[in-house]
Amino acid sequence: MPSSSLPMPQAGRSWPSRIRRHDARIAAGAIPLILTIALLACARIGFSTDVAWQFWVAHRLHDGATLYRDIMETNPPLWFWMAIPVDAVADATGLMPETMLTIALGAAAALSLIVTETLLDSVPPGRRIALLGVAALMMLVMPLGDTGQREQYALIATLPYAALAAARRRGRVVDGRLAIAIGIGGALGFALKHYFLGVPMLLELWLLCRADRKLRPELAGLLAVGALYAAALLIAAPDYLRHVVPDLRLAYGAATPRTLIQMIQLTQYLWGLALALLLPPLLLTRRGTAPLATALLLAAAGFGAAWLIQHKGWPYHAIATTGCLALALVALLVEAWEALPDPVRLVAPAIAVLPLASPFLPSNPAPAAFDPAPVLAGLHRGDSLAVVSTENAFAWPVVWDRGFRYPSRYNAYWMLWAIDRAAGRNPAVDALGRRVVGETVRDYLCLPPRRIVFARPMIGAPGPNAAGDPFTYFRRDPAFARLLGHYRMVRQSGIFEAWDRIDTPGPRPAWCRRGT
Secondary structure, rough: OOOHHHHOOOOOOOHHHHHHHHHHHHHHHHHHHHHHHHHHHHOOOOHHHHHHHHHHHHHHOOOOOEEEOOEEOOOOOHHHHHHHHHHHHHHHHHOOOOHHHHHHHHHHHHHHHHHHHHOOOOOOHHHHHHHHHHHHHHHHOHHHHOOOOHHHHHHHHHHHHHHHHHHHHHHHOOOOHHHHHHHHHHHHHHOOHHHHHHHHHHHHHHHOOOOOOOOHHHHHHHHHHHHHHHHHHHHHOOHHHHHHHHHHHHHHHHOOOOOOOHHHHHHHHHHHHHHHHHHHHHOOOOOOOOHHHHHHHHHHHHHHHHHHHHOOOOOHHHHHHHHHHHHHHHHHHHHHHHHOOHHHHHHHHHHHHHHHHHHHHOOOOHHHOOOOOHHHOOOOOOOOOEEEEOOOHHHHOHHHHHHOEOOOEEOOOOOOHHHHHHOOOOOOHHOOOOOOHHHHHHHHOOOOOEEEEOOOOOOOOOOOOOOOOHHHHHHHHHHHHHOOEEEEEEEOOOEEEEEEEEEOOOOOOOOOOOOO
């Protein structure tokens, strides 16, 4: 071949332009793998309050317990069912469940990014790797303080679903099998909370604006999973609809109410900055310039609505919204860099990666009065510890981390807030309170606690009432008062009062629930 026909290197060609397509695909799987290894090597992996309870429930289900009968839980079953295989593999391999969960999330993030990469053919490979790298950090590092929460799963499932919607918007033809797989994965994320259903609904409305009214494969996959989950709920967990939902409708609305002002934290100001950078370019530049950024912005709107509707303001409720907004900013940069003004190019990258600092920021320590550690002194792994409180954070993850046995079917007594509000004016709420105390007595007779810890009001605080002083409320029940006769108060610290068992309440009853 003549030398004149050989391809000549282009002077000044930057390294991003030399990255090939298969390099981006390798990066899609390698980045989450590297992050997972780094997290396992460098970070202390532990469970947050809710995730510790989730895996404790998975343990009990392995031991034969029935969810919503032997274990009372306010959430639908999918999240707990998802913990069962992770817990089983951890048990079979000898790994800690915390380690196994980190590995499972890393694998899910890698799969999400590999699938997403196949849909980003309109983005140059160098920019694609930048987007995938930030996405991996958002999926695995940004939620570090709440690893395993449903919002993290939803964020991992949403990225390929949004990328597919963007590809459809561009008119790209996508393999039907890939689309079905993305629909199934998206459905598993959206089904974790019914609040998340706004995300696929907004994306569908966006696609309908193109007058494409066909039943696409991904939508068929999503609907199929929804139908199967509904059938599984009716067949495998009928007690959720039969018993739990009526209790939730009756009493859950009174649990830890917050105003909108109380919900707004630093994260919500970050949302405002991201929107200020996203909306003008998306509205003013040529339509269709940044379809992935638009899809992710719509997903963020759906998750933001879920944050608002839940009306708790807990930090982990913001994970999916924050992640989608950050990725929308990065998608805007990689899709429409040339069309963006210099101020957006300069500020958007900093705003996009700012959420990654949240797990490493110092948190305000809880007041010493709310630290249960002093009343746990003298207990050993395997001891049975009962915690009577409206807040599950006092028992979890302490029970999990220290290897205590937990005798109650309730992780906390959230219904006491409604009993406070009803104040004897609602017979149905009063009956719920009596039933819960009676069930707790039966639980404690089956697995007598070595120690019962009550969260009591501080001196000068309102009380005695059900939410402020569960001790007084529970002791009004004659059966609980008789049970407490086998205990004596041994320690007080802050809001906590510890009672130790001095003799056995009696032989183990024959009617004890399974899995304890």
